[in-house]
Amino acid sequence: xxxxxxxxxxxxxxxxxxxxxxxxxxxxxxxxxxxxxxxxxxxxxxxxxxxxxxxxxxxxxxxxxxxxxxxxxxxxxxxxxxxxxxxxxxxxxxxxxxxxxxxxxxxxxxxxxxxxxxxxxxxxxxxxxxxxxxxxxxxxxxxxxxxxxxxxxxxxxxxxxxxxxxxxxxxxxxxxxxxxxxxxxxxxxxxxxxxxxxxxxxxxxxxxxxxxxxxxxxxxxxxxxxxxxxxxxxxxxxxxxxxxxxxxxxxxxxxxxxxxxxxxxxxxxxxxxxxxxxxxxxxxxxxxxxxxxxxxxxxxxxxxxxxxxxxxxxxxxxxxx
Amino acid sequence: xxxxxxxxxxxxxxxxxxxxxxxxxxxxxxxxxxxxxxxxxxxxxxxxxxxxxxxxxxxxxxxxxxxxxxxxxxxxxxxxxxxxxxxxxxxxxxxxxxxxxxxxxxxxxxxxxxxxxxxxxxxxxxxxxxxxxxxxxxxxxxxxxxxxxxxxxxxxxxxxxxxxxxxxxxxxxxxxxxxxxxxxxxxxxxxxxxxxxxxxxxxxxxxxxxxxxxxxxxxxxxxxxxxxxxxxxxxxxxxxxxxxxxxxxxxxxxxxxxxxxxxxxxxxxxxxxxxxxxxxxxxxxxxxxxxxxxxxx
Numbered sequence: 374x375x376x377x378x379x380x381x382x383x384x385x386x387x388x389x390x391x392x393x394x395x396x397x398x399x400x401x402x403x404x405x406x407x408x409x410x411x412x413x414x415x416x417x418x419x420x421x422x423x424x425x426x427x428x429x430x431x432x433x434x435x436x437x438x439x440x441x442x443x444x445x446x447x448x449x450x451x452x453x454x455x456x457x458x459x460x461x462x463x464x465x466x467x468x469x470x471x472x473x474x475x476x477x478x479x480x481x482x483x484x485x486x487x488x489x490x491x492x493x494x495x496x497x498x499x500x501x502x503x504x505x506x507x508x509x510x511x512x513x514x515x516x517x518x519x520x521x522x523x524x525x526x527x528x529x530x531x532x533x534x535x536x537x538x539x540x541x542x543x544x545x546x547x548x549x550x551x552x553x554x555x556x557x558x559x560x561x562x563x564x565x566x567x568x569x570x571x572x573x574x575x576x577x578x579x580x581x582x583x584x585x586x587x588x589x590x591x592x593x594x595x596x597x598x599x600x601x602x603x604x605x606x607x608x609x610x611x612x613x614x615x616x617x618x619x620x621x622x623x624x625x626x627x628x629x630x631x632x633x634x635x636x637x638x639x640x641x642x643x644x645x646x647x648x649x650x651x652x653x654x655x656x657x658x659x660x661x662x663x664x665x666x667x668x669x670x671x672x673x674x675x676x677x678x679x680x681x682x683x684x685x686x687x688x689x690x691x692x693x694x
Numbered sequence: 695x696x697x698x699x700x701x702x703x704x705x706x707x708x709x710x711x712x713x714x715x716x717x718x719x720x721x722x723x724x725x726x727x728x729x730x731x732x733x734x735x736x737x738x739x740x741x742x743x744x745x746x747x748x749x750x751x752x753x754x755x756x757x758x759x760x761x762x763x764x765x766x767x768x769x770x771x772x773x774x775x776x777x778x779x780x781x782x783x784x785x786x787x788x789x790x791x792x793x794x795x796x797x798x799x800x801x802x803x804x805x806x807x808x809x810x811x812x813x814x815x816x817x818x819x820x821x822x823x824x825x826x827x828x829x830x831x832x833x834x835x836x837x838x839x840x841x842x843x844x845x846x847x848x849x850x851x852x853x854x855x856x857x858x859x860x861x862x863x864x865x866x867x868x869x870x871x872x873x874x875x876x877x878x879x880x881x882x883x884x885x886x887x888x889x890x891x892x893x894x895x896x897x898x899x900x901x902x903x904x905x906x907x908x909x910x911x912x913x914x915x916x917x918x919x920x921x922x923x924x925x926x927x928x929x930x931x932x933x934x935x936x937x938x939x940x941x942x943x944x945x946x947x948x949x950x951x952x953x954x955x956x957x958x959x960x961x962x963x964x965x966x967x968x969x970x971x972x973x974x975x976x977x978x979x980x981x982x983x984x985x986x987x988x989x990x991x
């Protein structure tokens with residue numbers, strides 16, 4: 374496959390000798406240039422420019438207005454709705470992250486066996502990943518319908534009271550968390566499965582010889598050895614779950630010009646609020662301020678997560694030794 | 695974070711049994727394992743089945759207590775109604791196809807090019823620049839939407855597919871992914887041989903690096919394609935009903951007909967069908983890609 378050049382080894386080889394020094398020095402930069410130029414233009418520059426916009430009045434059509442200093446930030450921080458959106462985001466994050474992680478670890482542990490048709494089962498677990506969050510949200514909005522939804526019908530069948538899923542804050546968070554978890558649990562399970570398969574098998578054998586049963590082996594070998602993979606999954610899940618938009622925008626079905634994130638903002642996430650302020654209320658300056666606050670929150674939670682996971686996992690590890 | 699990308703992606707798809715023959719764990723698991731997996735698979739598949747159920751009944755049945763878990767007679771009718779609704783789902787599908795294909799091809803090309811450079815060429819600042827790439831992976835894309843919107847507005851690109859394609863042409867993840875892969879999969883001797891034969895670097899890239907990168911490039915293509923196909927936030931901001939991609943069109947469908955469940959659920963189903971087809975043919979690759987990209991000690 375690489376031999377096409379070899380057919381003419383001497384063709385213009387003299388010219389290449391002089392050209393090759395230049396080629397070797399400049400080409401490496403040329404090859405990485407498209408990435409850095411495009412990333413700068415559409416990734417990095419906009420991010421920093423967000424800071425500039427946040428310091429101004431800014432209208433989607435009218436454009437740049439007066440310099441207002443930190444007024445956008447103080448205005449946002451003074452809004453009850455902003456804090457509500459922070460609460461909603463964190464609440465949805467908690468409802469999503471913990472059950473999803475536990476389910477993913479469980480599924481990974483089940484898959485971590487000498488299965489017949491192993492690839493089939495792995496694919497089966499991954500299926501929900503290919504559906505767009507918007508499509509998933511439409512389907513689950515129906516399942517979580519207040520009146521004729523399947524979930525409420527099932528609750529009624531077993532004699533439990535029906536839940537007004539779009540009515541209360543917590544109920545709507547559970548519905549949205551279910552949508553997010555539905556799509557990502559299998560994906561994360563496969564990542565964790567790869568981590569589990571990288572654990573040296575003799576560790577399990579020596580644990581067995583020491584008399585550890587299957588459950589014991591799972592908690593004293595698998596979980597501690599899985600630490601780097603767990604940290605990776607938790608960090609990426611955190612970054613994703615703090616930016617939930619699609620499911621929250623679609624839930625309840627009152628799209629169009631109806632209220633954003635519930636009549637009372639029960640499930641208005643920070644990103645949803647960012648969009649509403651910027652494009653519904655045509656206040657891009659304030660929207661940019663929300664974007665920076667969101668970034669701050671993501672970094673903060675990510676850091677807390679990282680430290681917590683590191684401590685938990687390492688103390689378990691230490692305890693074992 | 696230390697991440698290792700397996701140079702041979704075949705590893706992830708290879709049967710676990712092969713690796714464990716020498717360990718005590720080689721025996722097949724019992725029926726309980728398969729029952730558990732069947733339940734997990736059923737939970738994952740049920741919402742899609744439910745979509746067919748709802749799509750196959752009329753509204754009268756949906757808004758009553760008589761709905762069952764069986765498929766009704768009206769699915770074809772619902773599909774017909776979606777296709778003739780105010781939302782042009784066919785045009786949206788073509789838009790999504792165009793955006794996703796272009797984006798995925800560009801990401802693969804630029805990532806492989808940069809990955810080749812980082813993995814196999816020596817140049818000043820290479821390490822620092824690679825660290826910069828990795829650092830940018832953690833930056834949430836949503837942070838820059840306001841300026842991105844201003845720029846696209848300024849360039850008169852609002853409501854055009856180009857406004858969605860441009861920010862998606864490169865990803866830091868792609869560069870990192872290809873760098874990791876080419877480090878292991880492309881022997882230096884191959885490059886040296888090509889260069890001794892007088893090939894320029896770009897020819898070496900084209901005839902040596904690109905073929906060697908094919909397995910990882912295929913996975914990167916798939917992930918970028920799925921990501922682009924399901925992307926909503928930015929397209930929702932910058933596109934309008936005439937230029938909508940599928941998720942944007944679905945949102946329009948929902949907000950216009952939100953009490954008509956058979957209609958909007960059938961729309962959700964139709965929008966997912968192309969990816970189901972992709973999944974049947976390339977699901978194995980997706981699984982291998984996710985597992986190869988996983989973090990190990």
